[in-house]
Amino acid sequence: MLDANLKQQLQNYLGNLKTPIELVASLGDDAKSAETKELLDEIASQSNKVTVVEGGTNARKPSFDIRRADDHSASVTFAGLPLGHEFTSLVLALLWAGGHPPKVDADVIEQIRNLDGQFDFEMYFSLSCHNCPDVVQALTLMAIYNPNVTATLIEGGTYKDEVEKHDVMAVPAVYLNGEPFANGRMDVKEILAKVDTGASARAAEKLAAKDAFEVLVIGGGPAGASAAIYTARKGFSTGIAAQRFGGQVMDTMGIENFISVDYTEGPKLAAALENHVAQYDIDVMNLQNASKFVPATQKGGLHEVLFDNGASLKARSVIITTGARWRQLGVPGEEEYKNKGVAYCPHCDGPLYKGKRVGVIGGGNSGVEAAIDLANIVGHVTLIEFDSQLRADSVLVDKLKSFANVEIVTSAQTTEVTGDGKKMNGLVYKDRDSGEERKVDLDGVFVQIGLVPNSEWLKDSGIDLSDRGEVKIDERGATNLPGVFAAGDVTTVPYKQIVIAMGEGSKAALSAFDYIIRTEPAEEIAAAAQAA
Missing domain, CATH: 3.50.50.60 (FAD/NAD(P)-binding domain)
Known part of the structure; x- marks a missing residue:
């Protein structure tokens, strides 16, 4: 699961643990559960202050709690494997649960401890999302330092049924007490500003x-x-x-x-x-x-x-x-279906569209780079450019044209994002040469049209x-x-x-x-x- 280099790094980090911690595993008979058990065992093998406890009762299998051995309220839950961009988040969760002080201002910790009320967070992330770690780490910190805060951090690739049930089409996606709370990158101070009524x-x-x-x-x-x-x-x-x-x-x-x-x-x-x-x-x-x-x-x-x-x-x-x-399209349907198919970050949200049809609007460097990234993940990419030719660097254009699952449409003015009321299902564009309107069926669209x-x-x-x-x-x-x-x-x-x-x-x-x-x-x- 972890290569020799990562194990050595992990061993060095875990040397900073002040108190023992437990990894409470809720596992099934599936392959993901076996991978989770392997990861937990490898973590525990790097420190005598880490113990794996099997028989967890979390309904999500696989999942595991990281908790302080002498204070079970100081805990956070991961559902799925927090690897990729989230490996750092996993390490920090281990350290913070084990008493190693976080590198945040003392007044932030005090603000977390003084939060009044019950805050049950659920957050969906993808392993390729570079915006997600800030949110994962912020919620982890809050859950460990306030017993009235719980945080369940869910890897969307493992729990695709939940992602589809909640119509999660952009990550990070955060729910508080069962209700939508926020989408997008947030650090701990931003989250505290939303839940702490006296912060402003x-x-x-x-x-x-x-x-x-x-x-x-x-x-x-x-x-x-x-x-x-x-x-x-x-x-x-x-x-x-x-x-x-x-x-x-x-x-x-x-x-x-x-x-x-x-x-x-x-x-x-x-x-x-x-x-x-x-x-x-x-x-x-x-x-x-x-x-x-x-x-x-x-x-x-x-x-x-x-x-x-x-x-x-x-x-x-x-x-x-x-x-x-980011400049918005300013067309009907864009605002209505934002985070419901209309997205702006292909790195974060691209994996949610694996095998599906997506569009990219914009033929500059950002748009072409987005289309290249998505072509490696999704089923098909339609790139739509207002101008008569792509404006990106030639090396990027050549690379884009090498993909068999990419269609390039130029001289096209996007006029509408369509949907079924819950999520988008396509867009309409006008051919600027003929004046004809055309509809493209899509599961998502990434807007990359400048600033x-x-x-x-x-x-x-x-x-x-x-x-x-x-x-x-x-x-x-x-x-x-x-x-x-x-x-x-x-x-x-x-x-x-x-x-x-x-x-x-x-x-x-x-x-x-x-x-x-x-x-x-x-x-x-x-x-x-x-x-x-």
Whole structure:
């Protein structure tokens, strides 16, 4: 089950166990149960503090509980094998159940312990989903540190009947107390914000108590991280306020053009950014969604950013790096069947369509890469492109055309997503050459048609935006307002790439530095005038 290298790593990790743990197995006579028993035995063989207990009573077979031997309430349940992307989650569950402290803030653990009520979570994941581990690990942490929280983490490939019964068409899919709770990547702080009714007010109170920053970065993606590092290195008091640290990089799988790194994955890069930022005195304020920008009334004054929770922050200079999000089709049926056949992440949700017919909308690099990935999993892929030809790199187009189960349709405008009320069953497109409408029967569709800048909060702020909503900047990353800069995918800079965003973030930071050292604070000017 585990190769020699993984066994050695596991043995090293399990050396950190503080207290004994038990693996309580609920098994049947099937092959999956035999594999589960083999995995549990191999884990137990790596530490004398791990014991396998057979005869578990869970109705899901195979499944197993990881629990502290002296406190059975500190436990989490896996149904199916947590391998692939979830092997790390399995290791962390073993360590946390065994008393090894998690690498999260102490106030997060305290917030988990203070949750009031009963929270029974069920979550479906796939082994190829790179968004799922964050959710698996968050629910595991909550179940181990609060006896009123239970977490059953279900591998969809093993429990296909449940997946079909619940019409799960996108993972991670989380249910709370039997009702749908959330879809998509979430970390523990995001889940706590949804279940802890007082979390928003407490976060707002913390923000309100902060002094003004010299530089405030809005957005925590590659551009925001690089901007904050550069200003912090200049000795400026720096804050990052981000809706989600890592930004859209968290939803990116394979990255092969990040110079000097042959290959990495979005979540790994985001973690590296977070670790780098942590090396400096940077105040990171996550889960903060900016709602309004109020510019300073005079040069050298304090700009103000308001947030959804009612709090605000002030700074002498602001760097806007709020990035962009996936563009939606904007056609009838898309919103109705989102996560019910309409999806945006082929890596996460592709395995749910094994052997089925799916569509991909978009002929750029993202769309063609998605179609290539899906062609290896599903029965058939129909790629639909608005333009008369695919716009992806030729090497990708050539690879796509090598698949026998791929059909490419160009000059096609998608006009509707159809369904039966519960899930989508196809789409309608118009042939742009003939004007004829055609229907394609599909079990799912992946939308890959580009990005929309996250700039709605800047409306009526005085900051110049392009017709597409991008923040207009000059060659220094400066906007039309003194002391306000921008970088990355939210701006008018062409070529939305990670490496470009990082460079633009650094440039905007250096421009902010230059602005601050050359601009006397307005309050000091006012004080001097009053004294005279």
